[in-house]
Amino acid sequence: MKKVLHTPVSAEDLKDIHVGDVVYLTGHITTCRDVAHRRLIELGRELPIDLDGGAIFHAGPIVRSTKNEDGTETHEMVSLGPTTSMRMEKFEKEFVEQTGVKVIVGKGGMGPNTEAGCKIGPAIHCVFPAGCAVLAATEVEEIEDANWRELGMPETLWTCRVNELGPLIVSIDAEGNNLFEQNKVAYNERKEAVLSDLYEKVHFIK
């Protein structure tokens, strides 16, 4: 059965979610990456949006904006792909604490700082399969808000209404378990085993 989280997400909602689970998100998610993290944490600037119980996407999307007759703009999501979450690692614990964000979506693993943040929040970090940006874009029903436009297209905070955005693979759960770290241990063990076999096969220099 499809597990769908709805924003605002509560601590209770995250209780039974574990690393390796697949979830989908319905409600709102805002793109939020390097500069937004830096502004909030390093420069102490308040975010222009309320993320309590909300979701962020580490992504730099491609958006097509058209001017309407009344001067307002309509934005269409063309491409929404995750960017490497690890770049936000050093900010994420404080980010979770300060904003109350509950779901962080990105690419690849994150580290101990985010694990700590997820435990305190509580919050979860999920991976959206990278390279699948068109699919994610089609799961956006509408871009409802755009803040900090001066940062340019990739860094703007685009608030999207989404319908079952996913698959989102839980990589850090609210207990701070970290799927990528667990996998890394297994990969390194297997690597040592295959290397000792390989060494025997490459005695080309005799």
Place this chain on the structure above:
Amino acid sequence: MENNENLERLTNIVADFTSLVGKRLPDDVAAKLEELSERETNPMAQMIYKTMAANQEKAWELNRPSCQDTGLIQMFVSVGSKFPYIDELADVLKEAVFRATQKAPLRHNTVETFDEKNTYTNVGTKSPWLYWDIVPGDDRVKIHVYMAGGGCSLPGSGKTFMPGEGYEAVVKFVLDLMTSYGLNACPPLMVGIGIGTSIDSAAYMSKLALMRPVGSRNGNPLAAQLEEELIDAIDKVGLGPQGLGGSASVMDVHIENSARHPSVLSCAVNVGCWSHRRGTIVIDSDLNYELLTHKGVEL
């Protein structure tokens, strides 16, 4: 005048081909992903393969670049010495990337080093990066167009070993890279390995290796065997799609090699991600073209 028209046409062919490469994977890569997907037994990995396939379908249907990172463009150009537009070709290729950027549209990925400013055109100093190879007597040009994404360019590295460290050091270097940076480079990966006499030639060969079709083998039987052993070894590590675990880690491993100085053994590795956007086009002197990697597609 006619020459100008022809140059215009040549530019548009390369521009349209470049946009195509961003939207649709080459036939060999698409087929390999399908094969890996069918062979996969891990349910999570199966789901990710399905998501990838759905994305490629949507990209084609909606005529959009399939990954948001359309990379920095690199080209391998084998131009015949009798190709009539050889003199203008470098300018044509640069202009083609500029046009593809507008048409596709490609993400603005070209940042000038030191000035650290985005050019917003995807062309810049020595960008697109071009490798040249002159084919004596031929009147055609063959171009590999490659979109080097950020995530899959990051693992790129090399080292020159002492022969005493042997090929053992080479295989360790490759495997270590797979479990560190390779993991986040969107597996299943294309792994390109250059082995030779200095770091520059090894690096060049490691990228050239990524231009070879999936399933092709090195002409030297020992190197070909090592390719297969490495596929097997890296697959056993079980990175799976997205590095989240699965029965395969790679789409293929390609080794390119050259002779070496007796005192050194250089090795370099470049990887391509699952979204391995590479295309090969051959254009003749009358500007008829053939798409070797995207059969049945019209520009």
